[in-house]
Amino acid sequence: SDERNRRVSFLGPLQVGVQTLQNQQNRKWENPRGPGPFFFVGGKNGEKIVTAYCESKGWHRIYDKTREDYTLKWCETKSVLTYYNFREGEQLLYQIPNNKVLTTKIGLLNSLRDYEKASRTAHPGHRCRRLKMEDFFPTTFRMDIKDERDAFFSYVEGLGSAEPSPWICKPTGLNQGRGIFLLRTKEDIKVFQARLESTNDNQGPRKLLTRQPQARIVQRYIQNPLLLKGRKFDVRSFFLIACTTPYMVFFRHGYVRLTCDLYDPKSNNLAAHLTNQYMQKKNPLYSVVKEDTRRMQHVVLQCFQAVKSKLERKLGYFDLIGCDFMIDEDFKVWLLEMNCNPALHVNCQVLKDVVPAVVCETLDLTLEIFNKRRCGLPLLPLVSQREFVLLYAENNVPEWSRASKVARRKMPCPKGVSTQKASHQAVDSGTFLDASSVQACLDHPSIRGLSVPMKHIELIATTPPPHKLIPQRIDPPKEGTWQQSFPALVQRQPSRLL
Numbered sequence: 001s002d003e004r005n006r007r008v009s010f011l012g013p014l015q016v017g018v019q020t021l022q023n024q025q026n027r028k029w030e031n032p033r034g035p036g037p038f039f040f041v042g043g044k045n046g047e048k049i050v051t052a053y054c055e056s057k058g059w060h061r062i063y064d065k066t067r068e069d070y071t072l073k074w075c076e077t078k079s080v081l082t083y084y085n086f087r088e089g090e091q092l093l094y095q096i097p098n099n100k101v102l103t104t105k106i107g108l109l110n111s112l113r114d115y116e117k118a119s120r121t122a123h124p125g126h127r128c129r130r131l132k133m134e135d136f137f138p139t140t141f142r143m144d145i146k147d148e149r150d151a152f153f154s155y156v157e158g159l160g161s162a163e164p165s166p167w168i169c170k171p172t173g174l175n176q177g178r179g180i181f182l183l184r185t186k187e188d189i190k191v192f193q194a195r196l197e198s199t200n201d202n203q204g205p206r207k208l209l210t211r212q213p214q215a216r217i218v219q220r221y222i223q224n225p226l227l228l229k230g231r232k233f234d235v236r237s238f239f240l241i242a243c244t245t246p247y248m249v250f251f252r253h254g255y256v257r258l259t260c261d262l263y264d265p266k267s268n269n270l271a272a273h274l275t276n277q278y279m280q281k282k283n284p285l286y287s288v289v290k291e292d293t294r295r296m297q298h299v300v301l302q303c304f305q306a307v308k309s310k311l312e313r314k315l316g317y318f319d320l321i322g323c324d325f326m327i328d329e330d331f332k333v334w335l336l337e338m339n340c341n342p343a344l345h346v347n348c349q350v351l352k353d354v355v356p357a358v359v360c361e362t363l364d365l366t367l368e369i370f371n372k373r374r375c376g377l378p379l380l381p382l383v384s385q386r387e388f389v390l391l392y393a394e395n396n397v398p399e400w401s402r403a404s405k406v407a408r409r410k411m412p413c414p415k416g417v418s419t420q421k422a423s424h425q426a427v428d429s430g431t432f433l434d435a436s437s438v439q440a441c442l443d444h445p446s447i448r449g450l451s452v453p454m455k456h457i458e459l460i461a462t463t464p465p466p467h468k469l470i471p472q473r474i475d476p477p478k479e480g481t482w483q484q485s486f487p488a489l490v491q492r493q494p495s496r497l498l
Helices: 001-030 047-055 080-085 105-122 148-155 186-209 285-289 293-307 349-375 427-431
Strands: 037-042 059-062 072-075 092-094 140-142 166-173 180-181 217-220 233-244 246-257 275-279 318-326 332-338 389-393
Touching: 037 047, 047 059, 080 180, 092 349, 105 140, 105 217, 105 293, 105 332, 140 148, 148 186, 180 246, 180 293, 233 293, 233 349, 246 293, 246 349, 293 318, 293 389, 318 349
Parallel strands: 037 059, 037 072, 072 092, 092 318
Antiparallel strands: 140 217, 166 180, 166 217, 233 246, 233 318, 246 275, 246 389, 318 332
16 A cells, blocks of 8 residues: 555656646637637648738637638648538638549549540641640550550550660659659569559459559650759649639749759669759759740649639639649650649748748738629739739639528539630730739738738738728737748838838
């Protein structure tokens, strides 16, 4: 009994300390009540940036993912229940439900193929400004479809004794280089073919009872990439669908990623083929990238054209998509893939300079368009537009009506929306909106007091519009969090005119 008493007396302070920590944690996770506005952030990707942005405007974070009284919900993973309970025209929800038609390798491949086929059928023999798919997207075969799988292996066999050009095999639902491997020789391809056949044979009659293997594509490998000091690189750009009713689509450059190792086309070391180092805009390579910007914008616009009739559309849906491009030694631009919920980490100085500004402008544009659409105001010009370039603005869309749209049941995508044929004017005649063409780049009322550092933009005093989505109260940033984590992103400065 004495030993037991000693253990109790020893554990007593520890138990009290643990209970205190638990109480503090419970208080931290208490969900606020009141008029709001409230926001929810699920997952770690971009959590600090989105949280700091919303809290700087006086919004309150909630931690209960089942609550439905949010103004903004930003989640890494999609939930059927979230979309079911979504209140159109009252809430903002990150990620369009069926964005996989763009952001999975098979989804993007199918969408581009369908668009190519439809364009040929609609305009046979007509020379239009549409890009040919083979001019910006490497030749690709689906390994989950027998006909395409057989076509690929037949193509390799038809080469005879000649060695094939390298191919790269990618799983359709993964990113960050996971599950990727190279097929360099006929022997590599034979081993890969045997493995696929073995997988299919082993499933047999139990095919429906077992989990299907990861769907894969085989894509022609770009052998002659443009190099920077002997290293491969790719360009991460951002594709923003700020609104789906009407469509408002934007493009923005992000950063350049380098491989760790020098490029050797004969090497099997993926470190020489997969990019993961980041480069600043000051690098001379950006002059090359800048020249190819128009081509990248045209490619992104065509990808959007391929899916604009497929995406689910509700006022409040928005999406930020990462686009990866590669440039070959002939300065030809290739689209590698598009990624939903792109990485928003800030673990190096380059990312700290780029990512927070991307997220803040994404939310600025989304909020401004959302407010104007609800109030029946003209969407253009956009005072919150800075680095994002407007690619597509849909016209002739019926005015949004709260009475007819706000519903608590899941509804199909609207099919009777009147749309105007996509205009290529922005891409073809150089009328993109950029920082220099936005009149004064005013201080948007939803973020009064905040300023994103740019070359020619400062904080400007403006008169709030008559309609507001949210209260204009702004709480000061929390010391030790926002200012220390992103000192260059949001600073309090005296308001003045340019």
